[in-house]
Amino acid sequence: MSMKSFPKPSELPVPAGAEGWEKLYPYYLVFQDKLKEAEDAKFWFCDSQHWPTVFKPFETIGGEFAVKCLGQYNARHLMIPNANGIEFRIHLGYLYMSPIPVPEEKIAARVPLFEQRVGHYFQNWEELLKQWHVKVRGTIDEMETLSFNRLPDMVPMEDITTGKAKDGSEVLLENYDRLIQLAYQNWQYHFEFLNLGYIAYLDFFNFCKEVFPNIPDQSIATMVQGVDMELFRPDDELKQLAKLAVELGIQSAFGNTDDVEATLGAVRASGGGERWISQYEEAQDPWFNFTVGNGFYGHDKYWKEHQEIPLGYIADYIRRLDEGQEIMRPTEELIAEKDRIVEEYRDLLEGETQALFDAKRQLAATAYPYVENHNFYIEHWTMGVFWRKIRELSRMMHAEGFWNEPEDLLYLGRNEVRDALFDLVTGWGVGAQPIGPTYWPEEIERRRGIIDALKTARPQPALNTPPASITEPFTRMLWGITTEQVQQWLGAGEEVEGGGLRGMAASPGVVEGLARVVTDSDQLSEVQPGEILVATVTAPSWGPIFGKIKATVTDIGGMMSHAAIVCREYGLPAVTGTGSGSTTIKTGQRLRVDGTKGTVQILDAEEAGEPAIAGPGAHSHSHV
16 A cells, blocks of 8 residues: 655745745755755654644754754764654754654664663763753853853953953853853753663563553553653642732732732732742742743743743742642552552562563663653753843844844844854944944844745645654653554544544543634633643643643654653543644634543534633643
8 A cells, every 4th residue: 555645845835925934044954955855755643742832043053952962962972763853954944853763773783872872871870860950051151150241342451461362252162152052962962861771671671562562552651650840840830829929818919910010019018928028039040041942043032031930830820729729740640550450450560570671661660750851950940041142132233224123133043143243243343334234124024024934834744754653652651643643633643522522631531611722822811710721832841731621632642751640640531642632723612632542522523612601710621
């Protein structure tokens, strides 16, 4: 039977106004005419899980560093027997990936190397992870020291008397280069343990599938879930602050959290307010280095700089506490459920097999929390500082007349920024006007038009002909891209009874409720209690709304995606990797989400748009 295919890159229409878009990105990031035959022969999937919106030129840095560093740990550090890295291209503004398999004949030779390297990490896990924290914190601390100040009219006299013989412009150039290098450094650290977390989990997963052929994927995930994860800390801090506000009786101070100064002023003026403020300020470092996005875009808003966001979440928690709701995650229930499932399956084994089960599960449970925790340190904290410094630089160059808007630097590639900086210091150094202010404003407007045009089209879920079977472990676990899922996207998968969508059964339970489609984190404030969240993908920082909703449906993501992990921790049903949930479903439609089977049914296609009415968190989830 001939395989059904996705369109080839060259077959996709370029949106009107986006002609010439390829020139916005480095040559190595776009498909090449000279390589058309080879590139068309590969299967590419769109990573809208991490990059759901079009890249501005500077923003490709996150995609480049992340995917390159992921690959190096597979291909060069750990020598994973069956998987090298992932090739990636930008097409029409979106990121597409193609996993690179290891040739069959080279797999055996990599096995002993892999065992030796992975063995070193697993035998010294705690010690090495401690070192990792020191390395990552060191990088962040150094980033914080970098600054981008305007150059002075003349060098200070003491530079003359001390024979410094430099004009200060070298600091500007060095700081920019160093900022890029430090971001690259923490992305290398990012993957040092991540792939190991997946490997430990996959090893346990495959073992379970072998000894319990009918075990649901969810039961395996439940057996290793980490209940006390650092990634939940920012959200937990807000919950504690809400509880303190109720305890102190200062709820009325949170009437209009959009006005940060007035809210904090009202708290200060109330009895016990100083105690609340001191806990609030303590929580900020480091837990407010948290974004409502995923850290990959310059427009992502961080709590630290947009305190109306955490204050708004606190106000919502206060409201829920006043209504008598339980806002803490059901940690004890989750642990009891985990223990029950572990015992149930463990009792089916004996002797050596049981000992093997214990060892593999223990390793997975130790390594697995990193899969989420690293996110706080890299995507949130590191990138939060990085983007803040980039905005500082952009504003300084805006003041020098290089562009019309304070954050327009994002329309330049990172190497173009280096050139623009050299232009600035050259003009300043020789006492002439730099060329940038006559060149960049017009060029940026042209690019802005192209980016806006690219944003009018949604990406294809994939390109070209998929392989007969998808075996690359990360592609399956993180992105949820399995052979069955790809067939589903192509319309060749099994139909869902009664119509609807099929995806990954990522977190168990069956609920009905009204859909709320969220395509941008700015829309999170519209989510009503008891709705079903439908999104391209969820970000880890959406934690505060998981207490409001009944279930989650996403377009992309596997058992190890954030949506899946967070929903399991909150005891909510989830179906991930539906391919087209966010474009098929409309806000207000009534859905039945079956997180146990991985299906989503639209119960009233014709009634879209009805007002959302729902009582607080009716969690009718049934564990399997």
